[in-house]
Amino acid sequence: MDMQLNTNNAQVARFPKGLPPRRSQPVPKHETLALLRLGNLLHTNLSSPWVIEQFYRESHKPVGYTGLIYQYPGENTGFSHGVLGGHNCSYDLVLNGDYLGSLDLYKAQGFSDNDLVQVEHYLHVLLHPLRNALLFQKAQDRAFRDHLTGARNRAAFDSDLIVEIELAHRHNHPLSVIVMDIDHFKKINDSQGHNFGDEVLKYISQAAQEVIRGGDQLYRYGGEEFVVIAPHSALDGTRLLAERLRLRIYEQNYGGIQGLTLSSSFGVAQLRDNESASELFVRADQALYAAKHNGRNQVVA
Structure with missing residues (x-):
């Protein structure tokens, strides 16, 4: 030794x-x-x-x-x-x-x-x-990593959110969740092929990692849906973070294809007193649904 x-x-x-x-x-x-x-x-x-x-x-x-x-x-x-x-x-x-x-x-x-x-x-x-x-x-x-994008995966999200909620309740600090979905992503796969769609997901993951704060964590929840856990972040600050993510995805250069832009929709929710992980996620997911229902390419909190 x-x-x-x-x-x-x-x-x-x-x-x-x-x-x-x-x-x-x-x-x-x-x-x-x-x-x-x-x-x-x-x-x-x-x-x-x-x-x-x-x-x-x-x-x-x-x-x-x-x-x-x-x-x-x-x-x-x-x-x-x-x-x-x-x-x-x-x-x-x-x-x-x-x-x-x-x-x-x-x-x-x-x-x-x-x-x-x-x-x-x-x-x-x-x-x-x-x-x-x-x-x-x-x-x-390795078990909690999405091998395509490098983000943490859904299993990691389910585990980490429970831990972060326990810490937030114990120490009385804010905690928020962002659920994001790439608008009309199926059209990318249909027009450019699934391999290019995979590359786009890598671009999005990298861009999101560059925008989120050091204490935040990015997850690929499934398909073209990503989630961010934002400890010590209240609703207003997390809404601004989601807006920065939306702009970055919209302005990203995707493999040099001229004229290709992607929009994304976001739902944001802040943890409430005595709220469980599933309850918090459901509220963020409902906000995402509202963003899509209202025309996409926006943040709803």
């Missing part, structure tokens, strides 16, 4: 980037029991955010650090816990050659050698559960 270490105490790098020196101090009995409990706990869940959160909860007091930042490039995985700032030590986590991300620990006072020994004891417990969680996350992402 390899860990690359860089510490920054009072802006002085105490160790160069690379493998830390081997630390041979025996683990105290009370710490051994705490590490065993932590290892058992971390192996009970395959969510990498949960694993990192529990690692922080169980280790920051015994070790004496105040906060951490975890980042895993390429997987949209990055989060922090506790109080950041002051002195820090940084680890690149590697297990049997597999890169598991970077972890920065923060402390008001500098990290002593004994602190770093204890940090590494806890980090070695973290590595296997974290690798398992990341492998599960990758497999789940």
